[in-house]
Amino acid sequence: MLTQDHHMFASVLEPTASFEAGAFVVPIEKTGPSRTQRRATSPRSTAKGPTDVTSSSTDTPSDQTQWMLKVRDQRDKAAFSALFDHFAPRLKGMVMRSGASSAQAEDVVQEVMLKVWRKAHLFDPERAQVSAWIYQIARNQQTDHFRKNARPVPEALKTPELPEPDVSHVIALEQEVQHLKRAMAALSPDQRQMVEQAYMGELSHSEISEATGLPLGTIKSRIRLALEKLRHDMKGARS
């Protein structure tokens, strides 16, 4: 396995950027949601899965993780359907934020979800939360789709087999991500926008600079400030 265990965020703490913090707070939309575009509510608020999965407690993995494992291990289409219901609107929102039309975005969503189905055997809940795993597939797919260029990815790690995940590791990772969510929710709207731009935006950093007339250094430092705040919140939450 990897050198990091469930505390994978620790390694990112070292240099300049990192992400962490607090507990789970859902961002509150101040104005009413529009008809098609709205803020996501709690990821746990989606309909229950194909089975009676209730995972609000802290000793079972999240619904998404359980669905994903059913897809991986049993090729369970009902679980895949639940994953689709949760992620497809979020994926579409992300792809449209990157400048795609609704129809283009749906093509990408379809490609991404197909990859999720076909690459499910690579999903390892001790290393990645479902949202992180799908995010990475989606960003790669998006660049593949629009640049017609296969995105280079690191060599797959040789993991002998992935049957029984260590539940405590899975849950520890999920808790880290809950901390991260709280930190994100605590960002100022400005900072939130910078982070969204960095992770979901269409523009490269230099393009942002052209678009706003801000020198690159300012942009970088704004992103760094946002990351620093995340890190600070995490430290606060841990102590």
Place this chain on the structure above:
Amino acid sequence: MSHITHHVSDDVLLAYVSGHLPQPYAVVVASHLSLCDDCRARSEAHAHAGGVVMDTGAVSDVSGILKSRLFDELDAVLEEEPEYETKGPYPAPVMATLGGSELRWTHMGLGTKQAILQHDKAGSVRLLYIPGGMAVPDHGHNGLELTLVLQGAFRDETGRYGVGDLETADGSLEHTPIAEPGEACICLAATDAKLRFLSLVPRLLQPIFRI
């Protein structure tokens, strides 16, 4: 590979994870991540941040037919996608970029060789082969340059780089990498603009070598 001391910077890593990094650099970063577990972990942490941003970001309703279109494809029989693996000093992303072709080395004089893997308006990514003790032709460059050592080691004004180490140079650095004596040094290098060689002859050769 715990002896890696020069890692990918956070802004480059974030640009890679979020899909913003131009293709030539992405090949180098993916190769570094194949060799460096620390940076792989950092990239996965960024992916978690991305996952949170996506999960809590804007949602957009999908049309009703999307799901049925998708489910119709689930059982389709596919041709196997080629899976690339490390071969000798070349990490999987290099092999994937080659896509099954052989390496085509071009001699640059004094035993130095290069093989261009990809060259287009996004920039270029190439392998450099530098015999032990030899210098890479003295050059400056206009934009970001990422250089990953795959075999041997080199030194320049900024330090020593061994296998797995990644040098990040911006346009301001004029450096002269020299391969350490012994085994030839093989590097994977990406640039986004034409390298500007400082000595006369190599500059004349630039168009020929596409540097």
